[in-house]
Amino acid sequence: MRESIEERRLRILDVLDQHEEVKVAHLAALLNVSMVTVRRDLETMATQGSIQRRHGMVRRAHGEFSGAPEGSASQGTVAIIAPERHSYLGAVTHGARRFLEHAGFRVVLHLTPNTANPERHAVAEMLHSGADGVLLAPRWRTLEQQDHAVAMLADLSLPTVLLERRPSRALGLRSVDSVCTDHVYGVHLALDHLTSKGHVRILLAAREDSPTARTVNSAFVALAREHPGIEHWMTVLSAPDAGATTHPSVSGSAAPVTTKHRARPHHEDPNWLPDLVREQKFTAVIIHSDENALVLSQRLEAAGVRVPQDCAVVAYDDVVAGLGNIPLTAVSPPKEEVGRAGALLLSQRIRAERGGTIWTPHRVELLPDLRVRDST
Structure with missing residues (x-):
């Protein structure tokens, strides 16, 4: 779909929101348009009062949005x-x-x-x-x-x-x-990253109480079941309040491919995840959401399961994943x-x-x- 003039000018404003001041030539390169096009846009936007130009540079005009004050209903x-x-x-x-x-x-x-x-x-x-x-x-x-x-x-x-x-x-x-x-692609990114690091026994600890969580669960099962580099996998709930259904957890192994049901973990026991990791010899865990991932990675460390030396952790969501004592690798939706x-x-x-x-x-x-x- 060809970009409209309005869309391109909104992209200009997005760039200027992220940078205090930008060279006009650099702006044209970022937008992948000609200097003539970007200068024409900037002339119109300067007249509307949404940007300021000076000596080959452009910056945001504070207090206005694309020529319309915030809260105005000129477009509806x-x-x-x-x-x-x-x-x-x-x-x-x-x-x-x-x-x-x-x-x-x-x-x-x-x-x-x-x-x-x-x-x-x-x-x-x-x-x-x-x-x-x-x-x-x-x-x-x-x-x-x-x-x-x-x-x-x-x-x-x-x-x-x-x-x-x-x-x-x-x-x-x-x-x-x-x-x-595309959360299926997100799970694919996580699994490919872990298997490229040599991990063949991977656990998913995920929520079930949102469309994103349900997609992450189903994508993990489908991809792990068919992945040639994964020997053993399992899914469990990541928190006691994370369930919206009564489906049991699922696990499987590579050859032959089998699936079986397991009881849900006893979340009142703070060591349920370290115990599961040790029992099943998992070397990596994907955790949704990343708020749960921060809590569970701390519990792994407290129980003597070192991250990432003993067990790698990939969070899913990337809202707070980078803020822990150990910054967590994360699938980051846009x-x-x-x-x-x-x-x-x-x-x-x-x-x-x-x-x-x-x-x-x-x-x-x-x-x-x-x-x-x-x-x-």
């Missing part, structure tokens, strides 16, 4: 619906909010409580307030909650984009766009970029529908990175 109003106290989705919605404010939209934030089906009330309130579109980043602890919300969204006529969530293929939901991370991409998609859809253009819904996936730190 977008509601962002997200759960309260959720650091991962908070980073996603932060990226969306910055993009929308730069683009001249008024942003209304609805924080939902950790209850069953909280989106219904927020959507009703949003419709009453006259929003032009909605970005939805729901918690969806269980598949039942997810299916209930998707059924509700099927009747929503307003332009809607799901952030870091994808409706199940069985339910369709053709009217709603989505932008999310959280803010997911938000920006979703906001861009929503703004394009709003403009298209205002102009009477038939909109083709999008399912967008962005690739995560692997941030290698001391734990591997």
Whole structure:
């Protein structure tokens, strides 16, 4: 899809938000456009008051966003619906909010409580307030909650984009766009990194109470079962409050490929993970989320299982993984970029529908990175 002038100018603002001052030539190289194009953009943006130019340099003009003051509704109003106290989705919605404010939209934030089906009330309130579109980043602890919300969204006529969530293929939901991370690829990155280091016995300790967690679990089982470099693998819950289902943990070995059920670990015992690592001779563990990874890596060390000498640790989410006493290698989804991409998609859809253009819904996936730190 060819980048519009508006998208390119928003990218210019993103660059200037990250750097106090940038050379015009360097800016053109970053954007992969000609000097003529970038100078034309900068002249317009300087006239609008969003940037300042001086002696071949450009910097952000403080207090304005793309020629529209923050909070203005020149382009319309977008509601962002997200759960309260959720650091991962908070980073996603932060990226969306910055993009929308730069683009001249008024942003209304609805924080939902950790209850069953909280989106219904927020959507009703949003419709009453006259929003032009909605970005939805729901918690969806269980598949039942997810299916209930998707059924509700099927009747929503307003332009809607799901952030870091994808409706199940069985339910369709053709009217709603989505932008999310390719978490199957994220698990692939973690396994390839560990097997390249010689690890052949790998444990996954993961949550089950979000669509991301469920994808990480299913991807690990599928990939570990077929990976030629893995001799033995297992999945367990990473915390006592991490479960949303009653499925038992699963393990398997390479030759012949077998699977069996195991009892869930006794999380009241702080040594359950070190004991499991020793019993099953695991030399590496992938842990979702990285908040759980910080706690469990500390418990490994306290029990005499050295990280990474005795057991390598890869966290999943990379919200706080780098902040531990031992900075953790982590799969890092592009959280803010997911938000920006979703906001861009929503703004394009709003403009298209205002102009009477038939909109083709999008399912967008962005690739995560692997941030290698001391734990591997």
